[in-house]
Amino acid sequence: MVDVIIVGGGSAGCVAAATFARAGASVMVIEVGPVFLPAAGHDSRPPDLTDVRRMPIGPESPYTDPISARTTGDRHVVATRGRVLGGSGAVNGAYFVRAPLSDFDTWPQDLWDRKTVARYYNRIEADHDFGDADHHGSTGPVxxxxxxxxxIAQAFLHSGVASGHRHLGDLNAPTVGDGIGAVPSNVRDGxxxxxAEAYLSPVADRITVRGRSQVARLLFDGDRVIGVTGRDDDGPFVVHADRVVLAAGAVRTPNLLMHSGIGHADTLRRVGIPVVQHLPGVGAGMADHPEITITYLPRTAPDGSDRGxxxxxVLHSGPIEIRPYTSSFDHLIPGLPPMLPxxxxxxxxxxxxxxxxxxxxxPFSVPNVDHRYLDTAADREALRGGIALATDILAASTVASDITDPMVGPKVSPGGSLHTMCSARMGADDDVLxxxxxxxxxRGTRGLSVVDASMFPAPVSRGPHATVVMAAQRAADLQINGD
Ligand SMILES: Cc1cc2nc3c(=O)[nH]c(=O)nc-3n(C[C@H](O)[C@H](O)[C@H](O)COP(=O)(O)OP(=O)(O)OC[C@H]3O[C@@H](n4cnc5c(N)ncnc54)[C@H](O)[C@@H]3O)c2cc1C
Incomplete structure (x- = not known):
């Protein structure tokens, strides 16, 4: 028996676990992936998890949950999520940017107004470039x-500015608009x-972390959650708790809710899951940032130097973000076949x-994930405009030739940004979804809450990682203080 079980030791789970532990609760994190917990002064993480030049999410990776997801038409991609302590944030691109504060105008204004969100963004970070300047934090964990x-990053920046795009000195400025600028990253010493390092490590001696253990279902006494069931290498397990906090990510959190009887009653009955609470919004409204890639031939051969x-x-232009990746994907992701940059x-x-x-x-079956990218003409039109813009800047940069046009030809092939969010979203009591x-x-339960990217009420218009951390910190504080 513990005070709090955190299901999933990913980005949000680590933040919530540390916050509950600091408030004096006994906390158990249950994580399906392997656990490398760098206690103070001793970093046990394997080099492929720390090396910021790579994302260890290739086909042989031991750190991923490779779920097949439909993108558009009959096309499917592997919608990878991190499956290791630290979650997707332990294997991601380390782009750690704030969303513009205007994104939060659609969040519940009682607790998530612009001023509060800005304060929490400041609190999570130690910005080594801006220090404690206005709108920045200097003492946070990240x-x-x-x-x-x-x-390519230098050339694209130069070419973007030469083509008339505003140079943005600070992508984290609260009213940042269109332009091009340097990406903030959650990186220290390469x-x-x-x-897991930023939040969990400093309180590692106060938290029980149970690795390689998959939570299968929540246990209820009436509408009150009383624990979880799951399985690990030794077989089934049960853990009881006063409170369960879901942080299994925007795919697995709604899936776990449904397997526990919380979801659309018709869907649950169709597959034979007893209904605990009819909540039709579980698994609905999932958002991502569909991405199409343009490939090119570099005019000079890579010199093998460190690409960072x-x-x-990145360049922002209206709804579009353009990302000149610093290496080809086969360099960034071990195990992929040779590719063009x-x-x-x-x-x-x-x-x-x-x-x-x-x-x-x-409960161990793989969820069905359907992104429905490019279903609307407006989305397709916006991406077409973005491709034309990226092609122009790249062509003017003189570092690239033979640039592909991915919209020419019969197949349009959007991939995702792996920025999944909003699949168990926040809202007012009269909001049926x-x-x-x-x-x-x-809703309709006691002792059960969500802190991860599933709870976003609306998608953010930037990479979500910094917002996941900010929101998990805010939600954990609110949940400790009486909810
Ligand atoms: C490859 C990749 C690259 C990305 N790059 C960027 C980027 O550069 N910038 C950016 O802003 N965003 C990026 N993202 C998105 C960002 O990393 C995520 O939005 C964020 O980490 C999500 O945090 P989370 O806590 O919601 O979920 P996660 O961090 O995914 O955590 C969920 C955790 O729950 C565990 N879990 C799941 N089910 C169970 C279960 N049943 N029992 C026990 N444990 C379970 C998982 O193993 C995982 O550790 C990227 C994502 C990926 C996958």
């Missing part, structure tokens, strides 16, 4: 640094700092909304 070392983080500058063009405010669904009553209230508490 180091934030910027570096433009890769030739190492990716996941929330995968993404060092690429520029990503992502739609950051798409209409498209997807779903996560259960396929059977077996809201799954959690403004504090993250699951």
């Amino acid at each position: 180091p934030v640094t910027r570096s433009i070392s890769a030739p 190492q990716r700092i996941s929330m 983080t995968p993404l060092q500058v 690429a520029i990503g063009v992502a739609h950051m405010t798409p209409d498209a909304r997807g779903t996560v669904d259960v396929t059977s009553d077996d 809201a799954v959690v209230g403004s504090t993250g508490r699951v």
